[in-house]
Amino acid sequence: xxxxxxxxxxxxxxxxxxxxxxxxxxxxxxxxxxxxxxxxxxxxxxxxxxxxxxxxxxxxxxxxxxxxxxxxxxxxxxxxxxxxxxxxxxxxxxxxxxxxxxxxxxxxxxxxxxxxxxxxxxxxxxxxxxxxxxxxxxxxxxxxxxxxxxxxxxxxxxxxxxxxxxxxxxxxxxxxxxxxxxxxxxxxxxxxxxxxxxxxxxxxxxxxxxxxxxxxxxxxxxxxxxxxxxxxxxxxxxxxxxxxxxxxxxxxxxxxxxxxxxxxx
Ligand SMILES: O=C(O)CCC(=O)C(=O)O
Ligand SMILES: [Fe+2]
Numbered sequence: 001x002x003x004x005x006x007x008x009x010x011x012x013x014x015x016x017x018x019x020x021x022x023x024x025x026x027x028x029x030x031x032x033x034x035x036x037x038x039x040x041x042x043x044x045x046x047x048x049x050x051x052x053x054x055x056x057x058x059x060x061x062x063x064x065x066x067x068x069x070x071x072x073x074x075x076x077x078x079x080x081x082x083x084x085x086x087x088x089x090x091x092x093x094x095x096x097x098x099x100x101x102x103x104x105x106x107x108x109x110x111x112x113x114x115x116x117x118x119x120x121x122x123x124x125x126x127x128x129x130x131x132x133x134x135x136x137x138x139x140x141x142x143x144x145x146x147x148x149x150x151x152x153x154x155x156x157x158x159x160x161x162x163x164x165x166x167x168x169x170x171x172x173x174x175x176x177x178x179x180x181x182x183x184x185x186x187x188x189x190x191x192x193x194x195x196x197x198x199x200x201x202x203x204x205x206x207x208x209x210x211x212x213x214x215x216x217x218x219x220x221x222x223x224x225x226x227x228x229x230x231x232x233x234x235x236x237x238x239x240x241x242x243x244x245x246x247x248x249x250x251x252x253x254x255x256x257x258x259x260x261x262x263x264x265x
Contacts, residue, residue, distance in 0.1 A: 001024060001025060001026075001029060001084075001086065001087075002021060002023055002024050003086040003087065003089070003090045004090075005019075005090060005093055005094060009021075009094075010093065010094060013094045013200060013202070014094075014096070015154075015155065016152070016154040016155060016189075016205075017152065017154065017155060017156060017157030017158075017201070017202040017204065017205030018152045018154070018189075018191070018199055018200060018201050018202065018205055018207070019094065019199065019200045020191055020193060020197060020198075020199045021197060021198045021199070021200070022193075022194065022197050023194075023196065023197065024138065024196060024197055024198035025138070025196035025197075025198075026196070027196070029196070030140070030195055030196040032077075032081070033081060033138065033140060033196075033221065034140050034195075034219070035077075036075060036077035036078050036081060037071070037078070037107050037140060037219065037221045038219075039075065039077070040068070040071040040074060040075035040077070040078050040107070041066070041068050041071070041107050041109060043074060043075070044068040044071060044074060044107075045066065045068065060115060060169050060170035061168055061169050061170075063111075063113075063114055063115050064110070064114060064115045064116070064117050064168065065108040065109055065110045065111070065114055065117070066107075066108070066109045066111065067106055067107070067108050068106060068107045069104050069105070069106045069238055070104050070105060070106075070238070071105055071106075071107060071221075072102070072105050078105065082102070082105055082223050083102065083260055083262055084262070085262060085263045087136065087223070087262065087263075088100050088225070088262030088263025089263045090136075090200075091134050091136060091200065091225040091262075091263070092225075092227075092263055092264075092265070094134060094200050095132040095133075095134040095202075095225070095227065096132060097132045097227040097228070097229075098227075098228060098229075098264060098265050099227070099228035099261065099262075099263055099264030099265060100134075100225040100226065100227060100228060100261075100262055100263055100264075101225065101226050101228055101230075101253065101254075101259045101260060101261050101262060102223060102224070102225060102259060102260050102262055103126065103127075103128075103133075103224040103225065103226045103238070103253075103259060104223075104224055104238045105221065105222065105223045105224070106221075106222055106224075107219070107220070107221045107222075108219075108220045108221075108222065109217050109218070109219050109220075110147065110148040110209070110211075110212040110217065110218040110219075110220075111212065111217050112212055112214060112215050112216065112217065113211070113212060113213070114148065114211060114212040114218075115211055116148070116173050116208060116209060116210050116211045117148070117168065117208050117209035118166055118167060118168055118169075118171070118172065118173045118174075118175060118176070118208060119151075119153070119166055119173060119174060119175070119176040119177070119206050119207065119208040120165070120166050120167075120168060120176060120206070120207070120208070121156075121160050121165060121166075121176070121203070121204060121205065121206055121207075122135060122201070122203045122204075122207075122224070123162065123203030123204055124161075124162050124163060124164040124165065125164060125235075125237055126203065126224070126226070126233075126235070126237055127232055127233060127234075127235045127236065127237045127238075127239050127244075127253065128226055128230035128231055128232060128233055128253055129162045129233050130203065130226065130227055130230050131157070131202075131203075131204055132203075132227040133202070133203025133204070133224070133225070133226055133227070133230075134200055134201070134202060134203060134224075134225050135200070135201045135203065135222050135223065135224045135225070136198055136199070136200050136201075136222060136223050136225070137150065137198065137199050137201055137220055137221075137222040138196075138197075138198040138220065138221050138222065139193040139194065139195050139196065139197050139198070139199075139219075139220055140195055140219035140220060140221060141195050141216070141217070141218050141219050141220075142192075142193070142194050142195050143191075143192060143193045143218055143220070144192050145190055145192065145210060146210075146212075146213050146214050147210075147212045147213070147214045147216065147218040148209045148210045148211060148212040148218045149190055149191055149192045149193065149209065149210060150190075150191045150193075150199065150201075150207055150208070150209050151188040151189065151190055151191065151207060151208045151209065151210070152188065152189045152191060152201075152205060152206070152207050153183055153186045153188055153189075153205065153206040153207070154186065154189055154205075155186070155205075156180070156183055156186065156204075156205050156206040157202040157204035157205040159180075159182070160180070160204045160205070160206065163179070165178075165179035165180065166178075166179065173208060176206060180206070183206065188208070203224075225262070226253060226259070228254075228261060228264055229252060230252070230253050231249075231250050231251060231252055231253065232247045232248070232249055232250065232251050232252075232253055233249065234249045239258070240258050242258075243255050243258050243259070
C-alpha cells in the first residue's frame, strides 16, 4: 500500500478537494480486496436486516448502484483491511485534522446499464458537519468513461455549504446546479482510474459518476472518515439506532464500538 503523501499531493487535495493515488494497491493486494468485497457484498445482500439500497421504492436510485454499508461489521477480512492506522493517518494528514474515526464503509457496484450517480456533495448527508470530512474510494475494476468513472468539480469544496443540494434520485445529473448556478462553467474532471488506484474525496466537493455502458460491473469500495472532534448535527443518516439513542445535538461522535478511532496524533 502506498500511504505516504508528498507535500505536493497534500497541496493538490487542499486546492481541488480530491486526490487520486495511482498504484495504491499492489496487484496481489488488489486481488485480496476484490475477493473480500465480492464475498462481503454477496453475504450482505442475502440478509434481510442489512442496510443496502436494493430495498424500498425508488427504482431509479436502486439502479444507480448496489450499495452495501458497513461491511467491516460482518466481514473480518474487510475489518482487517480498513481499520488500518496508516490509512487513517493519510486521511488525517490530507484533511488537516488531528485524528479520524471511521463513520462507515460502503461498496458500490455499478451494474451494467446502471444510471449515473448525480452530482452531489457528501457531507450535507452526514450526521456531522465538517470541512474535514474525507472519503477514500478505491477502484476494484478499471474505471472509465464507459463504465461509470467518477467526475469532480475541482475547487468546489471551497464554496459549498451544508444544505443538502440536488438529489441522487431521478431529478437528474445536474440538479445540484440549481443550488450552485455559479458552478456551471467549471469543467468536470473525469477521473479514469486503474483497478487498485484510490481517490481521496473531500466531503464538501461536488462529484458524480457516469452510467455503466458496458457489460461488466464497475466495483468500488469506499471508507468515510470523520475528524475525531466531529459533533452530532441531529441527522441519523447511516448511524446505528443504538448510537443515535445515546446522542444529543452537539455531542462529540466518539462511540468506540460503532465509530472506531483509526488514527490520532
Ligand atoms: O461510486 C459512485 O458511483 C459514487 C460514489 C460516491 O459518490 C460516494 O461514495 O459518495
Ligand atoms: Fe458521493
